[in-house]
Amino acid sequence: MRRVALRALLEIERGGNSSQVLDRLLNRIPPGERPFVTEIVMGVLRWRNRLDYAIAYFSKKRLDRLEPQVINALRMALYEVQNMHTPEYAVVKETVSLLRGSWRRAFVNGILRNYLREGVRYPGRDNPLMYLTYTLSVPEWKALRWLDEYGLEKAEKLAHFYNSPPPIYLRVNRRKTSPEKLMGILQREGMVVEPCSCVPFCLKVIEGNPRNSRALKTGMFYIQDIASQIAGFIAAELGTKVWDCCAAPGGKASHLAEIGLKVFASDISLPRLRLSHDNFKRLGVKIYGFVADAKKPPLKERFPMILVDAPCSSMGIAHRAPEVKWRITPEKLKELSRLQREILNAILPYGEKILYVVCTREREETVDVMDGLKTERVPLNFAQCEIPFFRKGEILFTEPALMKSDGMAYSLVLS
Ligand SMILES: C[S@@+](CC[C@H](N)C(=O)[O-])C[C@H]1O[C@@H](n2cnc3c(N)ncnc32)[C@H](O)[C@@H]1O
Structure with a gap:
C-alpha cells in the first residue's frame, strides 16, 4: 500500500489535485487499505516542511x-514514525523496499537509521518564525503574514486547524427532505450528525462517511462546507434572480435554486460544467447552464445580482x-488578484449587486481586489445566532479555527 501512497504523492507533486488523485488510486485497492493510504498521503502533504526539516538535518x-521518489519515500517513512506509531523496523524495511538501486536504498536506510537513533530537535516557540515554518509546517x-497579522497564539491555532483533517458539513436539500428527517435517515445508515447552531439546513458530520450514503445518491443533501453554505444564504438575501458566473461544480448555484431563486450558471470549463449538471440532476433543481468566460460576458440583459465565486489560490481550504x-507564492497571489479584478470589471456592467466570494483570506485576493470599488455591508439576516466573523472595511472574513470552517471572504460590490 505504501507503493500506492508514493505514486499518489508523485502525481500530486507533478500538479495533481490530492482528492482527485486519491479518488482514482484508492478505487483500485481494497476498501480496508484506503484509510492507511489516505492518512499517509494527506499527512505528508500537511507536514511537508516538518518532515523535510528532519531529512535536511541528516542528508548530505x-x-x-x-x-x-527518494524524498517522498523519506517523508512517508518519517510521517509514519512521527504520527502513526508503526514499528520502526517495519517502516525502514518497507521504505527501503519501495526503491530500486543500491545507492537509493543505502541513502534512505542511512537517513532513517540516523533519525531513529538521534532524533531531531524542532524549533521551539521562542523562535516563532522557525517554529511555525518547520515545527508546524x-x-x-x-508564517510571516500570520505572525504579523495575528501574533503567535492565533497563528499557532490556525496552523493546528489547517494541519488536521477537515470537518465535513452537509447542506440539507429542502426540496427533498428536512434536517430532522435526514438526521434520522443518516442515523439508520450508521452515521452521527448534528445540526449547525447558526446556519439553517446545515448538518455537521460527527461520525461516518457521507460519500457512501444512499441519501447522497438520491440528492437529499450536498456535501458543502459551512462557509460556502453561508455564501449561498448571503446571495439569497440579495435578490430572486442570479447569474453565477464561476459556477462549477454547482455547489452554490444548486443551493440558490433549492432556496427558490432563478439561477443562470456559467463556467469557463465544459468538463466542470458537466459535473454541475450531474449535481443539479441529483438534487432535482432546474438551472440554466452555459459555458462562458466571465471576462467576456455573452449577455444582453442586466441581472439584479451576480455571484462571482472567483478562481483563487484556495489557501483557505489548505x-x-x-x-x-506549497504551490502558492506571493507572486501567484498577485497574478490571481489581477484575474479576479479582470473578471469583476468585466461583469460589473451586467449586475446591480455583485457578491464576490473567495475561499482564501489573502490580502491580494480580497482587500486589493476591492480597492476603488463601491462596496456595501454584507447582509447576514439568515444567521440564527452570531457567527464569529471579522471584518476589514466592508469585507467579511470567516474565522476558520473558531468556526471550524474553510477560510473564506465575502464582499458586496455595487455597480
Ligand atoms: C471556486 S470555483 C467555483 C465553485 C462553485 N461556485 C461552487 O460553489 O461549486 C471557481 C470556478 O471558476 C471557474 N473559472 C475560472 N476562470 C473563469 C473565467 N474566466 N470565467 C468563468 N469561470 C471561470 C473555474 O473553472 C471554477 O469552476
Whole structure:
C-alpha cells in the first residue's frame, strides 16, 4: 500500500489535485487499505516542511537535488514514525523496499537509521518564525503574514486547524427532505450528525462517511462546507434572480435554486460544467447552464445580482487540499488578484449587486481586489445566532479555527 501512497504523492507533486488523485488510486485497492493510504498521503502533504526539516538535518545532499521518489519515500517513512506509531523496523524495511538501486536504498536506510537513533530537535516557540515554518509546517511567507497579522497564539491555532483533517458539513436539500428527517435517515445508515447552531439546513458530520450514503445518491443533501453554505444564504438575501458566473461544480448555484431563486450558471470549463449538471440532476433543481468566460460576458440583459465565486489560490481550504500550501507564492497571489479584478470589471456592467466570494483570506485576493470599488455591508439576516466573523472595511472574513470552517471572504460590490 505504501507503493500506492508514493505514486499518489508523485502525481500530486507533478500538479495533481490530492482528492482527485486519491479518488482514482484508492478505487483500485481494497476498501480496508484506503484509510492507511489516505492518512499517509494527506499527512505528508500537511507536514511537508516538518518532515523535510528532519531529512535536511541528516542528508548530505541538498533536498532540491533529491529525486522525487527518494524524498517522498523519506517523508512517508518519517510521517509514519512521527504520527502513526508503526514499528520502526517495519517502516525502514518497507521504505527501503519501495526503491530500486543500491545507492537509493543505502541513502534512505542511512537517513532513517540516523533519525531513529538521534532524533531531531524542532524549533521551539521562542523562535516563532522557525517554529511555525518547520515545527508546524506553515510556508514561510504565510508564517510571516500570520505572525504579523495575528501574533503567535492565533497563528499557532490556525496552523493546528489547517494541519488536521477537515470537518465535513452537509447542506440539507429542502426540496427533498428536512434536517430532522435526514438526521434520522443518516442515523439508520450508521452515521452521527448534528445540526449547525447558526446556519439553517446545515448538518455537521460527527461520525461516518457521507460519500457512501444512499441519501447522497438520491440528492437529499450536498456535501458543502459551512462557509460556502453561508455564501449561498448571503446571495439569497440579495435578490430572486442570479447569474453565477464561476459556477462549477454547482455547489452554490444548486443551493440558490433549492432556496427558490432563478439561477443562470456559467463556467469557463465544459468538463466542470458537466459535473454541475450531474449535481443539479441529483438534487432535482432546474438551472440554466452555459459555458462562458466571465471576462467576456455573452449577455444582453442586466441581472439584479451576480455571484462571482472567483478562481483563487484556495489557501483557505489548505486543510482539504494541503498541496496548495506549497504551490502558492506571493507572486501567484498577485497574478490571481489581477484575474479576479479582470473578471469583476468585466461583469460589473451586467449586475446591480455583485457578491464576490473567495475561499482564501489573502490580502491580494480580497482587500486589493476591492480597492476603488463601491462596496456595501454584507447582509447576514439568515444567521440564527452570531457567527464569529471579522471584518476589514466592508469585507467579511470567516474565522476558520473558531468556526471550524474553510477560510473564506465575502464582499458586496455595487455597480
Ligand atoms: C471556486 S470555483 C467555483 C465553485 C462553485 N461556485 C461552487 O460553489 O461549486 C471557481 C470556478 O471558476 C471557474 N473559472 C475560472 N476562470 C473563469 C473565467 N474566466 N470565467 C468563468 N469561470 C471561470 C473555474 O473553472 C471554477 O469552476
